[in-house]
Amino acid sequence: MNSTVLKETLIPPPIDRRETLIYAGCRTRDESTAALLDMCIEEANEFKYDVCFCTTDFFTEGSLCSFGNFSAVSKDLAAHMDGCKKALVFAATVGIGIDRLIAKYSRISPAKALLFQALGTERIEALCDTFCSEFAKENGVLLTPRFSPGYGDLAIEVQKDIFAVLDCPKKIGLTLNESLLMSPSKSVTAIVGIKKECSK
Amino acid sequence: MNFKSFLKDNLVILDGGMGTLLQEKGLSAGERPERWNITHKEVIREIHRAYYDAGSNVVCTNTFGANVHKFDEKELEKIIEAAFSNAAWARDASNSDREKFIALDIGPTGRLLKPLGDLDFEDAVEVFAKTVRLGVKYGADAVIIETMNDSYETKAALLAVKENCSLPVLVSNVYGADGKLMTGATPAAMAAMLEGMGADAIGANCSLGPAQLEGVVKELINSASVPVLFKPNAGLPRDLGGKTVYDIKAKDFALEAAKLIPAGVRVIGGCCGTTPEYIRELCRAAKDLKPVKIKKKQSTVISSYTHELEFSERAVLIGERINPTGKKRFKQAILENDMGYVLSEGVSQQEEGADVLDVNVGLPGIDEKELLKRTVCELQAVTDLPLQIDTSDAAAMEAALRRYNGKAMINSVNGKAESMKAVFPLAKKYGGVVVALTLDENGIPESAEGRYRIAEKILSEAKKYGIEKKDIIFDTLAMTVSADKNAAKATLEALRLIKENLGCHTILGVSNVSFGLPCRDVINGVFFALALENGLSAAIMNPYSAEMMKTYRAFTALCGLDENCVEYIATAEGFADEQKKTAGFDEKETNDLKYAIAKGFKGKAAELTEEMLASVPPLDIVNGEIIPALNSVGKGFESGSVYLPQLLMSAEAAKSAFEVIKKRMPASSGRGDKFTVVIATVHGDIHDIGKNIVKLLLENYGFNVVDLGKDVPPETVADAAIKYRAPLVGLSALMTTTVPAMEATIKLLREKAPWCKIVVGGAVLTEEYAKKIGADKYSKDAMETVRFAEQLM
Numbered sequence: 003m004n005s006t007v008l009k010e011t012l013i014p015p016p017i018d019r020r021e022t023l024i025y026a027g028c029r030t031r032d033e034s035t036a037a038l039l040d041m042c043i044e045e046a047n048e049f050k051y052d053v054c055f056c057t058t059d060f061f062t063e064g065s066l067c068s069f070g071n072f073s074a075v076s077k078d079l080a081a082h083m084d085g086c087k088k089a090l091v092f093a094a095t096v097g098i099g100i101d102r103l104i105a106k107y108s109r110i111s112p113a114k115a116l117l118f119q120a121l122g123t124e125r126i127e128a129l130c131d132t133f134c135s136e137f138a139k140e141n142g143v144l145l146t147p148r149f150s151p152g153y154g155d156l157a158i159e160v161q162k163d164i165f166a167v168l169d170c171p172k173k174i175g176l177t178l179n180e181s182l183l184m185s186p187s188k189s190v191t192a193i194v195g196i197k198k199e200c201s202k
Numbered sequence: 203m204n205f206k207s208f209l210k211d212n213l214v215i216l217d218g219g220m221g222t223l224l225q226e227k228g229l230s231a232g233e234r235p236e237r238w239n240i241t242h243k244e245v246i247r248e249i250h251r252a253y254y255d256a257g258s259n260v261v262c263t264n265t266f267g268a269n270v271h272k273f274d275e276k277e278l279e280k281i282i283e284a285a286f287s288n289a290a291w292a293r294d295a296s297n298s299d300r301e302k303f304i305a306l307d308i309g310p311t312g313r314l315l316k317p318l319g320d321l322d323f324e325d326a327v328e329v330f331a332k333t334v335r336l337g338v339k340y341g342a343d344a345v346i347i348e349t350m351n352d353s354y355e356t357k358a359a360l361l362a363v364k365e366n367c368s369l370p371v372l373v374s375n376v377y378g379a380d381g382k383l384m385t386g387a388t389p390a391a392m393a394a395m396l397e398g399m400g401a402d403a404i405g406a407n408c409s410l411g412p413a414q415l416e417g418v419v420k421e422l423i424n425s426a427s428v429p430v431l432f433k434p435n436a437g438l439p440r441d442l443g444g445k446t447v448y449d450i451k452a453k454d455f456a457l458e459a460a461k462l463i464p465a466g467v468r469v470i471g472g473c474c475g476t477t478p479e480y481i482r483e484l485c486r487a488a489k490d491l492k493p494v495k496i497k498k499k500q501s502t503v504i505s506s507y508t509h510e511l512e513f514s515e516r517a518v519l520i521g522e523r524i525n526p527t528g529k530k531r532f533k534q535a536i537l538e539n540d541m542g543y544v545l546s547e548g549v550s551q552q553e554e555g556a557d558v559l560d561v562n563v564g565l566p567g568i569d570e571k572e573l574l575k576r577t578v579c580e581l582q583a584v585t586d587l588p589l590q591i592d593t594s595d596a597a598a599m600e601a602a603l604r605r606y607n608g609k610a611m612i613n614s615v616n617g618k619a620e621s622m623k624a625v626f627p628l629a630k631k632y633g634g635v636v637v638a639l640t641l642d643e644n645g646i647p648e649s650a651e652g653r654y655r656i657a658e659k660i661l662s663e664a665k666k667y668g669i670e671k672k673d674i675i676f677d678t679l680a681m682t683v684s685a686d687k688n689a690a691k692a693t694l695e696a697l698r699l700i701k702e703n704l705g706c707h708t709i710l711g712v713s714n715v716s717f718g719l720p721c722r723d724v725i726n727g728v729f730f731a732l733a734l735e736n737g738l739s740a741a742i743m744n745p746y747s748a749e750m751m752k753t754y755r756a757f758t759a760l761c762g763l764d765e766n767c768v769e770y771i772a773t774a775e776g777f778a779d780e781q782k783k784t785a786g787f788d789e790k791e792t793n794d795l796k797y798a799i800a801k802g803f804k805g806k807a808a809e810l811t812e813e814m815l816a817s818v819p820p821l822d823i824v825n826g827e828i829i830p831a832l833n834s835v836g837k838g839f840e841s842g843s844v845y846l847p848q849l850l851m852s853a854e855a856a857k858s859a860f861e862v863i864k865k866r867m868p869a870s871s872g873r874g875d876k877f878t879v880v881i882a883t884v885h886g887d888i889h890d891i892g893k894n895i896v897k898l899l900l901e902n903y904g905f906n907v908v909d910l911g912k913d914v915p916p917e918t919v920a921d922a923a924i925k926y927r928a929p930l931v932g933l934s935a936l937m938t939t940t941v942p943a944m945e946a947t948i949k950l951l952r953e954k955a956p957w958c959k960i961v962v963g964g965a966v967l968t969e970e971y972a973k974k975i976g977a978d979k980y981s982k983d984a985m986e987t988v989r990f991a992e993q994l995m
Contacts, residue, residue: 004231006441011379027846034802035847048386050378056231071231098385101318106584108891110546112898113802113850115891165312166232172408175351175376175384177314179321181886181939185314 004070007056009173012136014051014128017043017121025120035117042117048099049125053133054173055092057196069193072163078154079193082146086195090145093170094133095189096125104187122188130190146195151182158182164191205303205344206370208259209402209429212301213463213493216346216433216471217253217261218481224249225446236268239284246285250292252478257485258471259301262346263289265337266309269329279336282306286340305346305372306337308359315354317583318385320888320913323358323605330362338367348374348433349408349473351384353392353507354607360399361604364631370402372469374431376409377418386508386586389418393425394505394609398633398673405431408473411438411450412458423466425510427498432467434459436475448475456483463491502672502707502739504558504635505608508586511557513635513675513707516763518740519754520590520611521556522711523547524577526565531865536565536573539908542897544577545584552585554745555773558611559585561602562592575601582607590637590742596624603632610634614677617642617656626667636669637709639677640696646679648688650695653678657700675707675739676700682717683725690715690729694736701737709740712750723749731757748776795823795859799831802851804858811859820863832856832902836985849985850895856902876904879991880922881932883912885943889936892964896932896984903988916947923955930991931955933977935964945975952976959994961987 019039028035058070065077069089083089100122107115130148138145151160161182170176170191177185184191208214224235227245239246250261263285270278289304296302311329313321337345345363350356356375363371373396375383382388389406396404404426406418412434422430437450450458459470470488472480502513511518524547526533535543548559561581563573574593581589582605590611591602603610610632615625616639629636638660640646640653647653657676664674678696681689693715697708715729716722727749730741734757743750751773759770792798795814798806814823835852838844879900883890890912900907908922923931931951935944948960962977972980981987 005444006439006446007231008439008441023847028848029845032845032848034851035845038802038847038851098318102386102583102586104891105317106549108894109542109580109584110549111850111854112891112895113847113854115894116847116850119891163232169231171310171312171351172349172376175378177312177319179313179319181320181937183320183937185319 004167005057007054007168007173009052009054010133012051012053012129012132014125014132018124018128019043022117022120022124025123026117038113039117039121042103042114042121046100046103046118046121048097050095050097050099051125051129052097052174053092053094053129054168054170055090055133055137056168058089058091060086060089060195069167071167072160074156074160074163076154076156079149079156082149083193083195086146086197088196090134090137090194090196091164091167091192092133092194093164093168093174093176093189093191094126094129095174095176095184095186096122096129097188098175098186100125100188101186126188126190130192134194141196144197146197148190148192148194150190150192161191164193203301205260205305206402208301208303209370209469211493212259213488213491214429214469215257215259215300215481215485215488216431216469217250217258218472218476218478219436219474220249220262220264221266222446222448222474223477234267234272236265236273236281236285239264239281239288243284243288246288247291247295249478250289251296253481254292254296254298254300254302256478256482257298257300258481260303260305260344260346260471261289261292262305262307262348263337263342265307265333266349267312269308269311269333271311271313271329275332278332282333282336283340286337286342290341303343304341305344306334306342306369308333308345308347308363309349310351310355314352315358316888316913317579320886323354326355326358327362327365330359331366334363334366338369342367342369344402345369345371346374347371349376350374351376353383353385353387353395356392357395357399357607360396360401364400372403372405372431373401374405374407374433377406377415378409379414381418381421382508387505388509389421390425390503390510391505391508391608393422394503394510395607395633397426397428398609399631400633401428403429403431403469405433405469407431407433408435411435412455412462416462419462419467420465425499425503427496429468429493429496430466431469432459432462433471433473435473436480439475446475450475452477452480452483455480456487459484460487460491463488464494466494466496468493468496500672502635502675503609504588504611506586506588507582507607511588513739515761516758517734517738517754518557519555519745520558520560520709520740520742521548521551521554521745522560522713522742523551523744523746524559524581525562525592527562533565536563536568541577541580541909541911545580548581548585548587551745552587555751556587556745558588558590558740560590560592560613560742562613564593564595564598570595571598571601574598575605578602579605596628599625600628600632603628603634606632611637611675613637614639615660616640617660619643622660622663626664626669629669629673630667635673635675636664637677638674640679646681648692650678650692650699653692653696654699654703657696657704657706661704661706671704671706675709676704677709677711680710680712680714680729680733683715683729684718690732694732697733697738698736701739707739708737709742710738711742713743723747726750727753730754795827796831799828799852799855799859800835802848802855804851804855807855808858808862811862815862815866820866823859823863828856828859828902836899836988839983839985846983850898853898853902857898860902876906876991876995877930878906878908878926878928879930879932880908880910880919880926880928881934882910882914882919882922882947884933884935884940884947885913885915887935887937887940887943888912890934892936892984893932893934896934896963896987899984899988900991903992905991916943916950919947920950920954923951923958928955928958929994930959930961932961932963932987934962936966938966941966941971941975948976961990963987
């Protein structure tokens with residue numbers, strides 16, 4: 003059975019500049035790049051941190067993984083979720099603001115566009131990490147790492163099921179396009195195994 | 203009674219939640235509720251009846267997601283037919299004695315429109331149009347567009363309704379806790395656009411409870427001259443042992459929501475989590491409340507997809523630089539299809555303080571309709587300023603207004619019968635504030651009175667189209683003072699007459715006054731000040747002109763419109779050093795152009811090039827400084843000592859140096875003649891950052907790049923390859939799903955342009971895959987493409 007789909011707005015930790023530069027392809031520190039990143043950070047002030055999620059029962063029969071209202075065939079996911087009886091399904095987005103900046107600068111300054119890309123990646127990763135760790139803490143459970151459609155042998159088409167179950171457009175303004183890519187682009191959908199309930 | 207007249211004089215009670223009730227009845231997550239119109243019609247009918255019984259005047263059909271994206275056309279028709287039959291059954295079966303109506307319910311497509319998503323605006327209009335036509339066929343009394351979280355999609359839906367029926371239409375958006383739509387629009391911006399397009403009521407629904415949406419609703423009431431609609435949630439959902447419960451109870455909901463009726467809400471109901479009980483309580487709470495009379499707003503407002511702009515005492519600055527007239531570099535950009543240059547003109551004018559951008563791309567021999575539409579679309583991806591669409595071609599005007607995401611300025615109409623006949627219907631259909639030139643069939647009257655009389659004529663003609671005075675702004679035409687010594691006086695006098703006697707706003711293209719005179723800025727600045735003193739509301743001007751900005755800031759400060767002179771002081775800091783600041787960050791002092799480029803100091807590179815041009819021939823700067831700097835950075839990148847962001851920063855710095863050279867000698871870029879490369883992101887793919895990087899580098903290395911943009915059909919690529927007889931075509935694709943489009947493009951190129959080499963790149967491609975689909979070359983990054991192009995020389 004699926005639980006109610008809930009929406010949360012979270013506050014992830016501050017931007018990790020080093021991590022962001024790595025996403026942009028800088029392996030060593032370079033002063034002008036770091037200065038440009040500071041400018042980008044100043045300009046990117048419109049992040050939203052929205053997540054919608056539900057928990058579902060979970061069981062497997064061979065490589066068939068069942069989540070209450072939908073199922074998917076994936077050996078990798080079945081192995082990943084081994085031993086879990088429940089799953090957490092969520093969608094997270096940092097909003098459309100960063101897409102606007104990327105679109106704007108990809109036309110007038112590819113260097114900044116690249117850094118905004120990296121910044122968006124850092125933010126959405128940070129949001130997912132924050133959400134999962136808070137969920138684990140609040141519910142007294144342990145979670146497996148995140149597993150998203152397109153990882154391993156899990157078909158990208160599973161996006162459609164996740165979107166249907168979570169009602170992402172209505173809950174957090176997240177949409178799925180014909181090619182199964184998400185807009186806003188800095189968004190993640192994922193399945194997480196709830197490993198065990200820790201006794202508190 | 204028809205719904206339109208009922209809406210005029212009454213408080214309208216809508217229904218409450220549908221989806222949440224269906225979930226209680228067993229609709230599982232992910233199942234399409236619209237199918238229940240057929241499979242569970244008893245359930246739907248009872249819910250509709252319960253709402254009528256509870257006191258709803260309007261029941262919305264269970265068609266929120268009923269569109270051709272989710273159902274094939276045959277099933278769609280069956281669903282909509284059943285939905286209306288269910289609602290009609292409920293209307294007839296209900297024992298309520300209130301007026302009862304059925305509204306066709308339209309929700310969002312679930313896809314995001316271009317440029318941020320992949321759904322084309324016209325495709326969205328057509329999706330909604332199909333639903334609308336079926337709603338009309340099966341007996342809708344009205345249409346309600348609801349739960350829209352994007353202004354552009356809202357516009358598409360409203361346009362579809364307006365173009366396919368004459369039913370009254372209510373439009374409701376989802377505002378977040380920040381009081382804005384997901385894509386950024388404020389309530390006042392939405393009000394401006396929707397009212398301009400002729401919505402019969404506008405409002406807010408879903409997302410939050412009544413108390414949290416109070417600010418949004420009040421802003422709508424303060425902006426709109428049509429009824430305001432309010433359909434909030436029963437607060438927020440919680441999970442209670444597997445059951446969804448909402449945290450506001452019926453009575454509290456009713457009291458909270460009904461509180462906003464005396465504030466001006468005239469159409470009210472509930473969204474997620476509300477039930478017939480909520481509506482019954484709402485009717486009880488509203489029993490003794492009369493709908494408040496709507497205040498007609500007289501202010502002149504335009505909007506973009508994020509914000510509204512109201513004409514007030516403080517003059518609006520309209521940047522005039524997106525216009526080829528008299529600008530060689532701009533003409534060249536248009537002819538070479540260099541959209542990047544056009545867009546950067548938009549962004550820099552915004553940085554200099556423009557409030558609105560005038561957009562004019564008219565040149566003999568170009569397809570103005572197509573180019574204007576494209577420019578408007580692309581500008582909307584780089585700037586959130588409202589736009590003033592400037593063309594004398596009615597077809598181009600319509601194409602641009604259609605795609606404009608907001609309420610635009612329309613430049614222009616004049617007193618000629620033909621002009622008014624062409625422009626006013628467009629203003630009525632799409633909304634907008636029309637710039638009206640005080641001239642007619644007999645030319646421009648010399649006297650102020652003559653221009654004033656034309657203004658009166660224009661107003662009375664506009665009225666016939668239902669266009670209000672507040673949506674007309676008069677241009678009394680600045681004429682060159684060197685040709686007629688009284689020219690400026692007549693213009694100013696006409697301004698004053700129109701402002702004082704007609705109560706209309708005014709606008710001038712200020713710089714026309716100084717044609718033929720030396721030091722034009724001086725004349726312009728003083729004329730601008732005089733015009734402001736005579737009540738000028740908006741100026742079409744050059745925001746890069748220090749003289750104009752000085753005048754403007756000083757005037758606003760002196761007129762008490764600049765609190766603590768903050769803006770004056772901020773601008774004054776720039777007066778001393780009038781050198782344009784293009785520097786992105788703190789750039790180190792250097793006199794070495796090579797160094798500046800290698801380090802990516804954009805502003806410095808331009809400045810040093812400018813200085814060098816005084817003594818060094820352009821070609822020597824290119825070959826002696828810019829190219830060697832680029833080469834050293836390029837080699838560093840290839841060897842792994844320079845990373846991508848650094849490569850791009852230095853490429854941008856080189857580009858700004860080239861730009862200076864180009865401005866000096868637009869005829870040639872000052873470089874050797876390398877060949878033309880056609881590049882495009884393939885059909886279906888909207889990710890173009892990689893392609894843009896390739897473009898930047900190729901240009902820096904002296905290639906002439908024809909950039910076809912993203913989502914480009916194979917035929918367009920082939921046509922361009924033929925037109926330019928390009929030796930090289932570059933294609934990019936980011937998604938596995940669009941690689942077939944790349945393959946199709948290559949196939950067509952082989953057939954139509956067998957001479958050209960094809961280089962491909964993009965995240966999903968590999969050497970092997972590139973070979974398989976028939977490309978000549980796979981490039982792992984932009985530098986490799988440059989090297990490949992050089993080999994072909």
